[in-house]
Amino acid sequence: MNAVFWVLQGALAALQLLSFASMPYLVRHGHARRPVGAAAAATFGLCCGLGLVVPWLTGHAQVLTPIAATATVLAVVYDSVTNRLDTADVAFNTTVLVMAVAVAAGRFHDLASGTAPTLTGQGPLLGGAALLVLTI
Structure with missing residues (x-):
């Protein structure tokens, strides 16, 4: 089950990071109603994209991963409520919502049951690897 959560976390993080990367284009070409x-x-x-992966990967402040997933849930719900969406957007938002709820519930469960991984002494190594992956 841990592998499933990692895949979901990676996909959600990639979506969040792509959203951040595309924002200058959308603002520059007038597709954003309120640029600020x-x-x-x-x-x-x-912040949510980084929070979905880095804390759990490094083993430090692991509670930030399910909090970031919960924040993603809230952002998707806010987006769905405040914007007019067509059928494709509703399907996409529903998929992201289900993924984020699964990560939040699963990682909160791992923390509560004590099955969260502890990486004694390996945190700096994995933190460096995470930064290397993010820069690529």
Whole structure:
């Protein structure tokens, strides 16, 4: 089950990071209704994307991973409520919502049951590997 959560976390993080990377294009070409709000939402997505992977990977502050997944759930619900969405957008938001709820519930369960991995002495190594992967 841990592998499933890692795949979901990676996919959600990639979506959040792509959202952040595409924001300058959307603002520059006038696709964002409120550029400042769109930039703030993209920055929030960047924080959530990093929070979905890095804390659990390094073993430090692991509670941030399910919190980031919960924040992603709240962002998707807010997006769904405040924007007019067509059928494809609703399907995409529902998929992201289900993925984020699964990660949040699973990782909160891992923390509560004590099955969260402990990486004694390996945190700096994995943290460096995580930064290397993020820069690529």
